[in-house]
Amino acid sequence: MSDSQPADAKSGALKAAHSLGLVIFPAFDWAISPTHPEREERLLYTQDQLREEGLFDIPGISEHRPDMADMADISRVHFCPPGFERIVEAPHLASAGSAISAGRLVLAGGCDKSFALTRPPGHHAMKVVQGGRGFCAVNIEAIMLERLRGEFGVRRVAIVDTDCHHGDGSQDVYWHDPDTLYISLHQDGRTLYPGSGFPNELGGPLARGATINIPLPPRTGDEGFLYATEEIVRPILDAWKPDLVINSAGQDNHFSDPITDMRLSARGYAEMVRCINPDVAVLEGGYSIQGALPYVNLAVILALAGMDFSRVVEPAWRDDLAATSTECMDYIRRLRDSTLTTFERPGNAASGHRFENGWFVRERDIYYDTDGIHEQQNERLRACENCPGLLLIRTRTHYSDWSVCIHIPRSACPDCASAGEERKREAERKREPWEFSDQRRDIYLRG
Amino acid sequence: MLAGLDVGGTFTDAALVDGKSGRCIAWVKAPTRTGAVLPGILESLERLLRESRADARTVKRLTVSSTLGLNALLTGNTRPVGVLALPGPGIDPALFWPRDPLFRVLPGAQDHRGRVTAAPDPKAVGAALESLKKLGAKALAIVCKFSPKNPELEKSLAAEARKIFGADTPIVLGFETSGSLNFPRRLHTAWCNAALCAVSRDFHRDLEKASRDLGLTCPIHILKADAGSFSATEALRDPASTMGSGPAAGLLGILAMARPSGTDSPLFGAADKYMIDMGGTSTDIALLAAGQPLLAREGLTVSGRPTLIRTLWTRSIALGGDSALRCKNGEVSIGPDRSGPALSLDPEQKDAPFSRPATLTDALNVLDIARVGDTHLSRHAFMRMIDDPACPPAVKNGQADPEDQSRALARLFLAGALRRIKEKTSEILEEINSQPVYTIRELLVDKKLEPECAMFIGAPAGALRAELEKALVLPVVAPEESPFANALGAALARPTKAAELYADTLLGRMTIPDFRVEKNIGSDYRLEDAGRDMSRAFAEAFRDEEPGQAQTVFAESFAVLDPSGRRGRILRIRSQYAAGLVLKGEG
Known part of the structure; x- marks a missing residue:
């Protein structure tokens, strides 16, 4: 609600070049634990900063209430052998719902762009959810995207993840999806959680090249990030031509972030966002809640709205932080050449899968750091020439026995679909716990 | 007894009101002089006391709603x-x-x-x-x-x-203007206060002196845009808040007029309701939430300056008694332009053809819902409209009598107008009910505004009441028009105040900017302590009043962890005395 004379109240020179809808959901009454980095006060200062800037008086910038996501939204993306009711709480539904609301603002709400400033984050949540990983329970961008696909028929979508941590969850959800380009810029996995996201991770055997990883060395600053964005991300987006671009906007590359080691500034973030030019941005990490978030979020909002952000200078900024070392820049230049080459010709570079009787197979161990759970996975993808392929994931943890997750993708061919149906019947016959997801018909069952 | 003064652009109205019943004892109207509001005020006060033969000493409070500040800003008569x-x-x-x-x-x-x-x-x-x-x-x-x-x-x-x-x-600090966060608005608000300091000081000095000369011994209050009042002393510090009090006086006046004597109708309790004011050019819609006037989320905009001045939330549609009626390609359209007064009221329009379109009021004349002016002229205009090829064909279906056809056409216009109001009320509810929320609890326990009735005022209100009731599917009350409603509203206004408290235990600081309170706090300062400090600030500021308990709008406490690992709390409280009538049982 604005005031009684909305037209007059908005001052003249101040105007958003792109109309921007904001969904701000700080979840002031929820935390993982009182001292956890992902706690109540995380968006408090951001909210105060945005209010104090008079942001919502700017013509073209509007604030919107989030919808709650429901279990159908979650099960469109995830398998959850322990049962969603044991993992998913109201805050996760609210956070995913905020992302959905943001997406709808762009596709049906008359906004050019939108940004969901919400918590808790989601990009470490994988296709199978056995517990919490990296402060995430469910993947809020994927939940938004699958809802938008169902509602608006969006097909080719790029997710550009600018969180400092590799978005291994988002990568996993879309690993076998040739219609979703996942690009992650992050601090090198050899130096930071979750320890993945290397250039040779390029997507599953039937979606090669739809996953792009750009690991950057510790202490990369504005120059390095901008180079990587302009010289790697931009050309790939231009070539791939997505219908929709989503930014997983993690603000923890900031020089003041306590749990990472990068040197990006608020203005650097804003310039990066201007270059990526996303339609929808969704907040991910960022734990320098006083020194970074108010400024980075403000600068990113101004960049999304097409406004000047040059005066958003953090109190702790020092000019000597600006430089990115020569070695670092040399490394990023080499990374550009190799990344662009592999993107153009993903070829037969190893995908980590072995081929077995018409199936691509991989075995994985996944650790859920929030809950201390070890998961063992056996993943089988039907080597199909006509579609992304039926996906079968057998999973167990030290708490639970094997169960099978059957995933029929949105664009599955009839053969893959009937093979999936058959696998479900087999599980029922053998009394094996199963979950079944048929994206074509939007049907999600478990037994 | 309470006295109220409403300085309008044309007239200065004064009313003397019985403080217990809310009944108007006497009222007078005096012309407002251009360039000086004081003479009009003096004249009306003097006449009010003389004509009512009231003892000036029995007046317990004088409340003034004045355009002085607004005019000073609009005309550039500021420092x-x-x-x-x-x-x-x-x-x-x-x-x-x-x-x-x-x-x-x-x-x-x-x-x-x-x-x-x-x-x-x-x-x-x-x-x-x-x-x-x-x-x-x-x-x-x-x-x-x-x-x-x-x-x-x-x-x-x-x-x-x-x-x-x-x-x-005069030096105005941003801190003193409002506890709300909004730097651009705080700048504009501080600027307005600084600009108005001198003119406001002169006005209050003169008003004080004049009222004493008339024998008034009571405190003088000034009406604010949020439909509440404050003392003249506070008005001196915060003159900007007195701007835009006209609509507030009107709203309070309607509330007072609509009070049915001795009934406990749900219409006048704590229900959510619409206040619909149909004028000649526009229809303004305001809202009462749980019996209290709903305020704009941010504040009043004065001559292009968005401020933090609390003001009524209103929305307008370009639809009124004078809206132009037209037929286009077999469809009817109402407004958005104004055609002028109803043709039936216009001496120039005796000789057809009419030089301008008929108005909504003419349509009401044709339907016998209203009888304004020479209704024959309205009928005549409609006879011409049904002969126009652009007239909706449905009007002529199955009826040969041109009078029936005129009525059918007028009915279409009326239905269109009512539909516009209905659509606007739905839009308003959608807008208000989709306000952002910030906690899981609010998201789960979603309290929505649901008006149960509407109050309807303005010239066409009496005639249209029953029709609007059908269109809105809500009870609609149309209090009688009153020449002294605004003065009555001013007289019955209660003091209002909103205040925010910030406390940060790690920094050891607490502020309540709206009361200019600052204090150092210890690490053990809790929400209960903050609540007590807030109550005390209200009690001290309103020593001479009897406004009752301040409402807490929100009270939040955040666990805070410094980068160095120190733990503390950030507390935020917003409290208010909400607007309403001084009478018992209201709001």
Whole structure:
């Protein structure tokens, strides 16, 4: 609600070049634990900063209430052998719902762009959810995207993840999806959680090249990030031509972030966002809640709205932080050449899968750091020439026995679909716990 | 007894009201003189006391709703204001401040917790002040970002300003204008207060003297845009809040007029309701939420300046008794332009063809819902419209009598007008009910505004009441038009106040900017302590009043962890005395 004379109240020179809808959901009454980095006060200062800037008086910038996501939204993306009711709480539904609301603002709400400033984050949540990983329970961008696909028929979508941590969850959800380009810029996995996201991770055997990883060395600053964005991300987006671009906007590359080691500034973030030019941005990490978030979020909002952000200078900024070392820049230049080459010709570079009787197979161990759970996975993808392929994931943890997750993708061919149906019947016959997801018909069952 | 004064553009109305029953004892109307409101006020007060033969000493309070401040701003009859702005990091103030040679942006900043992150540069401050003085600034506004959380920087600059400008120059600090966070609006609000200081001081001095001369011994209150009043002393410090009180007086007046004597109708209790005011050109819709006037989320906009002045929330549609009616390609359209008074009221329109379109009032005449002016002229206009090829064909279906056809056409226009109001009310509810929320609890327990009835005023209200009731599917009450409603509303206004409290135990600081309260706090300061401090601030400020308990709008406590690992709390409370009538059983 604005005031009684909305037209007059908005001052003249101040105007958003792109109309921007904001969904701000700080979840002031929820935390993982009182001292956890992902706690109540995380968006408090951001909210105060945005209010104090008079942001919502700017013509073209509007604030919107989030919808709650429901279990159908979650099960469109995830398998959850322990049962969603044991993992998913109201805050996760609210956070995913905020992302959905943001997406709808762009596709049906008359906004050019939108940004969901919400918590808790989601990009470490994988296709199978056995517990919490990296402060995430469910993947809020994927939940938004699958809802938008169902509602608006969006097909080719790029997710550009600018969180400092590799978005291994988002990568996993879309690993076998040739219609979703996942690009992650992050601090090198050899130096930071979750320890993945290397250039040779390029997507599953039937979606090669739809996953792009750009690991950057510790202490990369504005120059390095901008180079990587302009010289790697931009050309790939231009070539791939997505219908929709989503930014997983993690603000923890900031020089003041306590749990990472990068040197990006608020203005650097804003310039990066201007270059990526996303339609929808969704907040991910960022734990320098006083020194970074108010400024980075403000600068990113101004960049999304097409406004000047040059005066958003953090109190702790020092000019000597600006430089990115020569070695670092040399490394990023080499990374550009190799990344662009592999993107153009993903070829037969190893995908980590072995081929077995018409199936691509991989075995994985996944650790859920929030809950201390070890998961063992056996993943089988039907080597199909006509579609992304039926996906079968057998999973167990030290708490639970094997169960099978059957995933029929949105664009599955009839053969893959009937093979999936058959696998479900087999599980029922053998009394094996199963979950079944048929994206074509939007049907999600478990037994 | 209570006295109310409403200074309008044309008339100054005064009313004497029985404080217990809300009944109007006497009222008078005197012309408002251009350029000076005081003579009109004096004349109406003097006549009011004389004609009612009331003893001036029995008047317990005089409340004035005046356009003085607004007019002063609109006509530029204000002091030149020098502005010192300390924006710190963020949006460039040049983007929201009008071109102004007296506006100075200075280094020095506070962050979102109110910590000073950059000290002001004494040389730059001195130079700015000297140049403002040279350029003729007669009042100053000093505003720092996040000053409601810590007035330190503003105060230090004010001390410098005093040295250069002396003790008599009004200096308004952003901290004093409102506890709400919104730097651009705080700048504009402080600017308005600084600009109005002198004119407001003169007005109050004269008003005080004049009322004493008339034998009035009561406190003088001024009506605000939020439909509440405050003392003349407070008005001197915050003159901007008195702007835009006209609609507020009107709303209170309707509430008072609509009070059915001795009934306990749900219409007048705590129900949510619409207040629909149909004038000639537009229909304004305001809302009462749980019996209290709903206020705009941010504040009043005065001559292009968005401020933090609390004001009624209203929405308008370009639809009124004078809206032009037209047929286009077999469809009817109403407005958005105004055709002028109804044809039936226009002496120029005796000879057809009519030089302009018929109006909604003419349609009501045709339908016998209203009888305004020479209704024959209205009928005549409609006879011509049904002969127009653009007239909707449905009008002629199955009826040969042109009078029936005219009525059918008028019915279409009326239905269209009512549909517009209905659609606007739905839109308004959607807008209000989709306000953002910030906690899981609010998201789960979603309280929505649901009006149960509507109050309907304005010239066509009596005639249209039953029709609107059908269209809205809600009970609609149309209180009789009253020439003294605004003065009555002013007389019955209650004092209002909204205040925010910020406390940060790690910084050891608590502020309530709206009461200009600051204090040091210990690490054990809790929400209960903050609540007590807030109540005390209200009690002290309203010693002479009997407004009852302040409502708490929100009270939040955040666990805070410093980067160094120290734990503390940030507390935020917003409390208010809400607007309403002084009468018992209201609001």
